[in-house]
Amino acid sequence: MSSHKPSFIESIAEKLRLIPNLHGGTDADLPPIVEPGELTNYPPPDKWDDWVEYEAKSGQRREKKSYMIVPTTCFNCEAGCGLLTYVDKETLNIRKFEGNPYHPGSRGRNCAKGPASINQINDTDRILYPLKRKGKRGGGDWEQVTWDEVLDDIAARIRVALQEDRRNEVVYHVGRPGHEGFMDRILQAWGVDGHNSHTNICSAGARFGYAIWQGYDRPSPDHANADFILLISAHLEAGHYFNPHAQRILEGMMNGAKLAVMDTRLSNTASMADYWMPTYPGSEAAVLLAMASIIIRERLYNENFLRDWVNWDDALPELQSQNRLRKRAASSTEKTMHESYESHEDKFSDFILELEKYYSEYTPEFAEAESGVPAATIIDVARRIGRARTRFSCHNWRSAGSGNLGGWAVARCLHFLSVLTGSVGTVGGTSPSAWNKFKPASYNTPPAQKFWNELHFPNEYPLAHYEMSFLLPHFLKEGRGKLAVYFTRVFNPVWTYPDGFSWIEALSDDTKIGLHIALTPTWNETAYFADYVLPMGMASERHDLTSYETHSGMWISYRQPVLREVARKMGRETTFTYETNPGEVWEEDEFWFELSWRIDPDGDLGIREHFISPYRPGEKITINEYYQYIFENTKGLPEAAAKEDLTPLDYMRKYGAFEVERAVYEKHMDLAPEAQLADAEIDAKHGKVNKNGKTLAVIVDGKARVGFNTPSRRQELFSPTTADWGWPEQAFPTYVKSHIHPEQLDASRNEIVLIPTFRLPTLIHTRSGNAKWLNEISNRNPLWMHTSDAEQWGIKTGDLVRISTEIGYFINRAWVTEGMRPRVVACSHHIGRWRREQDARNNRWSTNQVTIDEVEPGKWKMRVVEGIGAYKSDDPDTSRIFWTDGGVHQNITFPVHPDPISGMHCWHQKVTVEKAHPDDAYGDVFVDTEKSFAIYKEWLALTRPAPGPNGLRRPLWLGRPLRPVEEAFYINDEKK
Numbered sequence: 015m016s017s018h019k020p021s022f023i024e025s026i027a028e029k030l031r032l033i034p035n036l037h038g039g040t041d042a043d044l045p046p047i048v049e050p051g052e053l054t055n056y057p058p059p060d061k062w063d064d065w066v067e068y069e070a071k072s073g074q075r076r077e078k079k080s081y082m083i084v085p086t087t088c089f090n091c092e093a094g095c096g097l098l099t100y101v102d103k104e105t106l107n108i109r110k111f112e113g114n115p116y117h118p119g120s121r122g123r124n125c126a127k128g129p130a131s132i133n134q135i136n137d138t139d140r141i142l143y144p145l146k147r148k149g150k151r152g153g154g155d156w157e158q159v160t161w162d163e164v165l166d167d168i169a170a171r172i173r174v175a176l177q178e179d180r181r182n183e184v185v186y187h188v189g190r191p192g193h194e195g196f197m198d199r200i201l202q203a204w205g206v207d208g209h210n211s212h213t214n215i216c217s218a219g220a221r222f223g224y225a226i227w228q229g230y231d232r233p234s235p236d237h238a239n240a241d242f243i244l245l246i247s248a249h250l251e252a253g254h255y256f257n258p259h260a261q262r263i264l265e266g267m268m269n270g271a272k273l274a275v276m277d278t279r280l281s282n283t284a285s286m287a288d289y290w291m292p293t294y295p296g297s298e299a300a301v302l303l304a305m306a307s308i309i310i311r312e313r314l315y316n317e318n319f320l321r322d323w324v325n326w327d328d329a330l331p332e333l334q335s336q337n338r339l340r341k342r343a344a345s346s347t348e349k350t351m352h353e354s355y356e357s358h359e360d361k362f363s364d365f366i367l368e369l370e371k372y373y374s375e376y377t378p379e380f381a382e383a384e385s386g387v388p389a390a391t392i393i394d395v396a397r398r399i400g401r402a403r404t405r406f407s408c409h410n411w412r413s414a415g416s417g418n419l420g421g422w423a424v425a426r427c428l429h430f431l432s433v434l435t436g437s438v439g440t441v442g443g444t445s446p447s448a449w450n451k452f453k454p455a456s457y458n459t460p461p462a463q464k465f466w467n468e469l470h471f472p473n474e475y476p477l478a479h480y481e482m483s484f485l486l487p488h489f490l491k492e493g494r495g496k497l498a499v500y501f502t503r504v505f506n507p508v509w510t511y512p513d514g515f516s517w518i519e520a521l522s523d524d525t526k527i528g529l530h531i532a533l534t535p536t537w538n539e540t541a542y543f544a545d546y547v548l549p550m551g552m553a554s555e556r557h558d559l560t561s562y563e564t565h566s567g568m569w570i571s572y573r574q575p576v577l578r579e580v581a582r583k584m585g586r587e588t589t590f591t592y593e594t595n596p597g598e599v600w601e602e603d604e605f606w607f608e609l610s611w612r613i614d615p616d617g618d619l620g621i622r623e624h625f626i627s628p629y630r631p632g633e634k635i636t637i638n639e640y641y642q643y644i645f646e647n648t649k650g651l652p653e654a655a656a657k658e659d660l661t662p663l664d665y666m667r668k669y670g671a672f673e674v675e676r677a678v679y680e681k682h683m684d685l686a687p688e689a690q691l692a693d694a695e696i697d698a699k700h701g702k703v704n705k706n707g708k709t710l711a712v713i714v715d716g717k718a719r720v721g722f723n724t725p726s727r728r729q730e731l732f733s734p735t736t737a738d739w740g741w742p743e744q745a746f747p748t749y750v751k752s753h754i755h756p757e758q759l760d761a762s763r764n765e766i767v768l769i770p771t772f773r774l775p776t777l778i779h780t781r782s783g784n785a786k787w788l789n790e791i792s793n794r795n796p797l798w799m800h801t802s803d804a805e806q807w808g809i810k811t812g813d814l815v816r817i818s819t820e821i822g823y824f825i826n827r828a829w830v831t832e833g834m835r836p837r838v839v840a841c842s843h844h845i846g847r848w849r850r851e852q853d854a855r856n857n858r859w860s861t862n863q864v865t866i867d868e869v870e871p872g873k874w875k876m877r878v879v880e881g882i883g884a885y886k887s888d889d890p891d892t893s894r895i896f897w898t899d900g901g902v903h904q905n906i907t908f909p910v911h912p913d914p915i916s917g918m919h920c921w922h923q924k925v926t927v928e929k930a931h932p933d934d935a936y937g938d939v940f941v942d943t944e945k946s947f948a949i950y951k952e953w954l955a956l957t958r959p960a961p962g963p964n965g966l967r968r969p970l971w972l973g974r975p976l977r978p979v980e981e982a983f984y985i986n987d988e989k990k
């Protein structure tokens with residue numbers, strides 16, 4: 015018995031059960047706060063079919079609720095984290111999403127966007143039924159149709175296009191990808207070169223920078239085991255795979271790793287760094303080369319790796335020749351730096367000396383002048399990287415790689431540091447992505463298409479990574495082609511791409527785009543200009559398979575339609591996923607199966623044969639059979655499932671994820687397959703195994719090893735490809751001055767730089783528009799500017815400012831901060847969603863209502879007429895909306911800036927900033943599409959088009975999505 019005498023307040027609180035009984039005596043009468051048993055972070059899987067929790071809303075009544083817990087995969091960004099879905103067994107409603115501890119990438123942890131999936135599925139504005147346009151395209155009038163009508167109409171149109179051999183007119187354009195190879199199968203079964211993607215407004219720069227070194231176009235850092243980590247982005251909060259990566263970066267730091275971050279903005283990531291390097295945008299490669307130069311000069315490089323795994327013997331004569339040329343051009347004072355050396359017996363020593371000379375111009379002082387980062391910091395970081403040796407991990411994906419002309423050189427110069435330290439593929443280093451990404455088995459592989467679609471891979475961009483998707487409106491305007499059937503899949507170029515009004519012009523013209531089908535989980539600015547809007551499921555409403563290079567292992571994650579799985583467990587079998595989803599929301603996998611089947615009703619087009627069940631000869635494959643086949647052919651999965659007396663499919667239904675490999679390192683050291691080496695020649699001098707003019711393997715430690723994915727099978731410091739394809743000045747990792755380099759700015763106009771690429775950690779492009787929690791947190795995108803600039807311009811936080819680009823302007827509010835580099839402003843692209851009066855009320859947590867007027871041909875004005883506000887709906891939270899600001903749509907005021915080599919859209923903008931004009935209003939946008947077309951032409955003129963060697967459109971060894979037959983790589987369809 016307690017001797018504590020309760021106060022009056024305590025007595026009341028005890029009676030109301032707001033606090034436990036503090037003075038003893040009757041606690042035993044109360045139910046326990048938690049069930050007896052061991053404490054766990056997550057419910058144990060043996061209880062997932064019947065998990066009991068107290069209802070949060072019932073307070074002290076402690077009402078119990080029974081849930082069925084079903085795993086699935088988050089759909090809100092590329093990381094593909096695991097989710098556990100809690101389905102109320104009484105109502106069969108999904109109540110919440112939490113992390114799946116059995117997912118090897120995310121390990122039970124999610125960012126805010128994972129649990130917010132519940133907002134998306136319960137959004138009262140979501141599209142629940144297939145819709146067909148009535149009246150004019152873009153007019154906003156829609157009628158509900160059946161899935162059968164949709165499939166029959168689209169199938170008939172594709173069938174006619176295929177029969178008339180208009181195969182380039184059938185195009186699938188993906189925003190958020192998925193399915194791991196699923197769409198390649200579909201498009202190749204149809205025999206079209208119809209894959210288009212968002213890659214060139216996202217990651218083409220970094221991809222090319224990595225690909226040209228090693229044939230793999232992404233990095234896979236092992237941050238958890240690193241001693242030194244270098245990030246070129248705000249990667250802890252918002253980068254590619256940021257949740258799985260951030261966990262491992264912090265693990266590395268807790269184990270003593272140091273973190274350096276290059277970010278112009280004081281992002282959350284920069285604030286966590288040991289070294290924050292606020293580089294002038296576009297100068298990152300100069301800093302990286304200065305570091306490389308220090309590592310070479312101070313002999314901190316990894317000699318064994320360089321000797322064995324870099325094409326230094328190809329590089330040596332090129333370095334000698336380029337250094338000789340420089341020496342001739344150098345002034346007398348510089349001559350001493352380029353003095354000749356005595357040739358060594360060991361050519362590798364010559365190589366090092368030539369390399370040192372070649373990069374000697376990248377001094378820390380030069381890098382400081384370009385970047386603003388103190389030379390002492392550059393030296394310190396370089397030495398730390400050199401001393402970390404094989405435990406140096408690094409990452410660049412979007413950020414500087416996607417902002418600048420020559421942005422691809424940032425990834426290339428960053429990877430140079432990995433090569434110098436020998437940290438490629440090591441514990442604590444950075445591996446090629448493909449080593450950590452799973453490739454599913456295919457029950458049937460259609461043949462590659464026999465032709466090339468120049469609307470996606472035009473000859474002007476032979477090295478592009480990949481499709482030049484953001485130039486499509488200009489290509490259509492120029493009459494390079496037209497589209498008969500155009501699918502956009504979770505893709506919103508009108509809003510996310512630059513130059514959105516050119517997209518509106520193209521999408522509004524049915525002579526350019528015959529039929530536009532928007533496959534989307536939610537309304538978006540592009541879907542307003544569609545002919546069909548087809549509702550596709552969110553994370554818990556679709557089948558899919560994901561696998562990404564989040565760390566040194568390899569995993570797969572099964573995105574499954576949760577309510578369909580619950581129905582199955584309760585004994586109700588279904589044919590299609592829309593039977594258990596809200597309304598008639600469907601999913602892409604089954605849609606493509608059904609559509610393919612109907613395009614070829616008699617099998618005469620040869621399509622149906624690719625959709626036959628591997629288990630029931632002659633019958634159409636089902637979705638369960640598709641995944642059954644993949645899981646039965648996943649290394650280690652059948653054995654893991656058998657241990658639990660489950661089929662592989664049931665194992666994935668139960669756990670949602672599987673670890674295919676725990677750790678993958680140094681795969682370049684794998685022995686080359688004996689069979690492949692039969693009849694090959696050994697080139698002992700260069701340590702190569704060759705056959706039919708190709709290098710098959712590299713000899714290291716006396717053994718033939720598979721090496722990397724380049725023609726030399728080594729890391730290509732010297733790139734014969736860039737030299738042979740018209741860019742000899744880029745044959746070595748080089749600093750390319752950006753289009754927003756200070757030399758390019760017009761001082762008379764007071765031009766400065768706008769960084770428009772930064773992400774908000776809580777939002778993800780279009781899809782978070784209907785997540786109320788996320789929009790409650792983030793609902794404005796003001797213009798960041800440094801205090802000194804604001805003072806000079808006479809601007810305070812909250813003032814309206816006009817930001818003028820090359821093709822128009824937008825009106826935003828100022829955010830004055832010390833956390834920004836002077837003479838650079840920044841604005842997040844995640845905000846500024848809109849709808850017009852005629853459009854369906856949608857995403858009202860995030861969309862402003864606007865008017866759009868073409869005031870003269872090609873001159874477009876947008877004005878906000880209604881901001882965000884409370885409204886009545888079935889969700890009481892809609893009447894509690896307190897924010898009024900929907901932000902500003904900035905991307906629509908940017909012209910296209912295609913990098914002539916990588917094809918990347920270079921996002922950073924030269925702008926002027928001034929106080930808003932008297933008639934300007936917050937959110938105003940003005941754009942002249944004739945100017946944007948002229949700027950497209952200016953950048954097109956920078957290219958050095960194909961053909962390359964042997965009449966090729968593109969180097970055969972470089973990757974390409976939906977790869978056609980080899981003959982199609984030749985401009986005249988034949989090898990020269």
Ligand code: SF4
Nearest residue numbers: 088091095125128257
């Ligand atoms: S990081 Fe991406 S995949 Fe993971 S929970 Fe967040 S939004 Fe979802």
